[in-house]
Amino acid sequence: MTPYVAEFIGTALLVLFGNGVVANVVLAKTKGNNAGWIVITAGWGLAVFIGAFCSAPYSGAHLNPAVTVAMAMAGKLEPAKVAGYLAAQMLGAIVGATFVFFHYHAHLRVTEDKDAKLACFCTAPNIRSISQSFFCEVVGTFCLILPIFLMTDVKFQVPIGAEPKDIVVGLGSLGLVPVAMLVFAIGLSLGGTTGYAINPARDLGPRIAHALLPVPGKRDSDWGYAWVPVVGPLLGAVLAAAVHTMLIR
Template identity: 65%
Template sequence: MHPMLSEFIGTALLVLFGNGVVANVCLKKTKGNDSGWIVVAAGWGIAVYIGAFCSDAFSGAHLNPAVSIAMLVGGKLSLVDTAVYIVGQMGGAMFGAVLVYLFYREHFRATDDVDAKLACFCTAPAIRDNKQAFFCEALGTFALILPIFLMVTPSFISGDAPVDPAPVLGLGSIGLLPVGLLVFGIGLSLGGTTGYAINPARDLGPRIIHALIPMSGKRDSDWGYSWVPVIGPIVGAVVAAFLYRLIA
C-alpha cells in the first residue's frame, strides 16, 4: 500500500474513533452522553491504537504531521515524502470527520449547544489564553514525540540519509499498545487545558469540515484559535527531535 493511502486510512480511523467518542459524550440523546473525561481519554487512546495498527506496516503509522516533521528534522524522511504524508493525514482527518458527522447526524440536530457541536470536530481551550494554550499544546506534543522516539530502535533518528519510514519508526518492534496508552495518559494528565490536539491534522482537518458542512445551529469554527493546535504541536515535535539527537 502506498504510504499516502496508508496515512489516509490510518488517520481517518483515528478521527472516526477519536472524534466519535467526543460526539458520544457531548451530543444529546446518545447512550454515552455526559459519561465524562475518562471515557474521552480512553476513546482517544484506543483510536490511536486502531489507526496505528492498520497503517504501521505500510507507512510507519505517523498519522500526525508533527511526527512526520520530527522525522524530517531527524533526517529520516525527505521533504517530498513529508509532504506526501501530510497530504494523506489531512485528507484522512477530513474524511473521518465527515463520517463522524454522518454517523451522529440526528444527535447533532438534537443538540443546541454550539460549542459541544464544535468540540466533536476540533479542540478549544478551557481558559481562553492563546499563549498558555500554545505552551500546553507544544509540551503535550513533546510528551508524545520524545517517549515514542525513546521506545523504538535507539538509532532510528541518528544518521544522515532518509530511509524507508515504516521500519525506521519501528512501532511494530515495541507493539502499538504502548503508544495508545501514552496518548491515554496524555489525555488524563495534560488534556484538561486545551483538549490535547497534539496533532495538526486531527484538529485542522475536522475544523475545515465543520466550516463546510451545512449543519443547522452551528457557531463559527473558531479560526482565531486554530493556529494554536497546528503550530504548537509542530514546535513541540521539533524540540523533541532535536533533544533526542542530543541525548541518543
C-alpha cells in the same frame, strides 16, 4: 498499499474513532452522554491504536504532521515524502470528521450547545488564554514525540548485556500499544486545558469539515484559535526531535 494511502486511511480511522467518542459523550440523547473525560481519553487512546495498527506496516503510522516533521528532522523519513504524508493526513482527517458528522447527525440536530457541536470536530481551551494554550500544546506534543523516539530507539530499549536482536525481534504491532497508552496518559494528565490536539491534522482537518458541512445550528469554527493546535504541536515536535538528537550523540 502506498504509504500515502496508508496515512490517509489510518488518519481517517483515527479521527472517526477519536471524534466519535467525543460526539458520543457530549451530544444529546446518545448512549454515552455525559460519560466523562476518562471515556474520551480512553477512546482517543484506542483510536490511535486502531489507526496505527492498520497503517504501520505500510507508512510507519505517523497519522500526525508533528510526527512526520519530527521523523524527517531525525533522518527517519525521506524529505521528499513529507508533503505527501501531510496531504494524506489532512485529507484523512477531513474524511474521518465527515463520517462522524453523518453518523451523529440526528444527535447534532437535537443538541442545543453549539460549543459541544464544535467539540465533535476540533479542540478549544476551557480557559481562553492563547499564550497558555500554545504552551500546553507545545508541552503535550513534546511529551508525545520524545517518548515515541525513545520507545522505538533500540539504543534505549536494549538492557545492559543484551543483544539488539533480543529487543527488536517480536516487537511487531505490540510496539503500538505503548504509543496508545502514551496518548491516553497525555489526555488524562495534560489534556484538561486545551483538549490536547497534539496533532495539527486531527484539529485543522475536522475544523475545515465543520466549516464546510451543514452542521445543524452550528457556531463559527473558531478560526481565531485554529493556529494554536497547528503551530504549537509543530514546535513541540521540533523541540523533541532536537532533544532526541542530542541524547543519541
